Amino acid sequence: MxxxxxxxxxxxxxxxxxxxxxxxxxxxxxxxxxxxxxxxxxxxxxxxxxxxxxxxxxxxxxxxxxxxxAEPWPLPDTGTLAEDLRALTELVRTGFADPEAGPIASAFIAAAMQNPAAATALHDFYQARHRQSAEIVRRAVDRGELRPEVDAEQVVRFAVAPIYYRLFISREPVTAEDAREAADAALAAARAR
CATH class of the missing domain: 1.10.10.60 (Homeodomain-like)
Incomplete structure (x- = not known):
């Protein structure tokens, strides 16, 4: 629009x-x-x-x-990809649990499910977030933790996808352990290529 x-x-x-x-x-x-x-x-x-x-x-x-x-997102920088991905998934989890931010984020997703213009805007929003968040993967490549050919944005998507699945598809609560497991699975996938 x-x-x-x-x-x-x-x-x-x-x-x-x-x-x-x-x-x-x-x-x-x-x-x-x-x-x-x-x-x-x-x-x-x-x-x-x-x-x-x-x-x-x-x-x-x-x-x-x-x-x-267009707003910057606070990216974790712990010094290791494992901890950065865990911090990222925890940030997503707590964002949806936040009493102020959670309903807004959920409303954006609900709108996208019902309207093409909102869906396009949500897609663009998440594309920007994944681009920003991919920096943690690029830093890991620079440190030698991952091969250079890894798709940094894909690693981020793999890390956060299970959280969104639990929140919006299976409608299950997301615990800190769930967020940690999602991050660890994404890291294992990235290392295995």
């Missing part, structure tokens, strides 16, 4: 206010009850402006994900 942008500070303030309101609405009401009117009211931005720029709840979600994809 293409968002019309005006140059200057006002446009950035409006976008930030709308994003903040979108995240608050998602936290409180979930994707199913997200509305442009509610976001406009909460943000203090006139509803015609919100409708013109974002058009729909899916446009609001796509823009929030676009902004989030």
């Amino acid at each position: 293409e968002i019309q942008k005006r140059p200057g500070g006002r446009s950035a303030r409006v976008r930030d206010a709308v994003r903040t309101a979108t995240l608050a609405e998602l936290t409180e009401h979930g994707y199913e009850r997200l509305s442009v009117d509610a976001v406009a009211q909460r943000s203090g931005v006139h509803k015609t402006t919100v409708y013109r720029r974002w058009r729909s709840p899916e446009g609001l979600i796509a823009d929030a994900l676009d902004l989030a994809a």
Whole structure:
């Protein structure tokens, strides 16, 4: 989705206010009850402006994900790939367990399951996260822990995939041990090629 942008500070303030309101609405009401009117009211931005720029709840979600994809993610740097992957999977696990961030992340996934524009935005978001996170694998290659031909982003995907499976497919709780096992399995796969 293409968002019309005006140059200057006002446009950035409006976008930030709308994003903040979108995240608050998602936290409180979930994707199913997200509305442009509610976001406009909460943000203090006139509803015609919100409708013109974002058009729909899916446009609001796509823009929030676009902004989030550009934000840096705290990458672990423990000195070993095993511990970095364990820290990464634990970060994902605790992110979904967080009372504020968890419902927002879950709402993004729910929206993506129901709307193509949200699905594209979520795909782009995770692609950016995997690209950022792949740095821990590249550092491991530089240290000689893995062969240079390893697909760094694929290692990250292998590490986090079991967490998402448990959360959204089998609907099982994810323990710290589950996160650790997912990281260790990804490391074993990367070493085995």
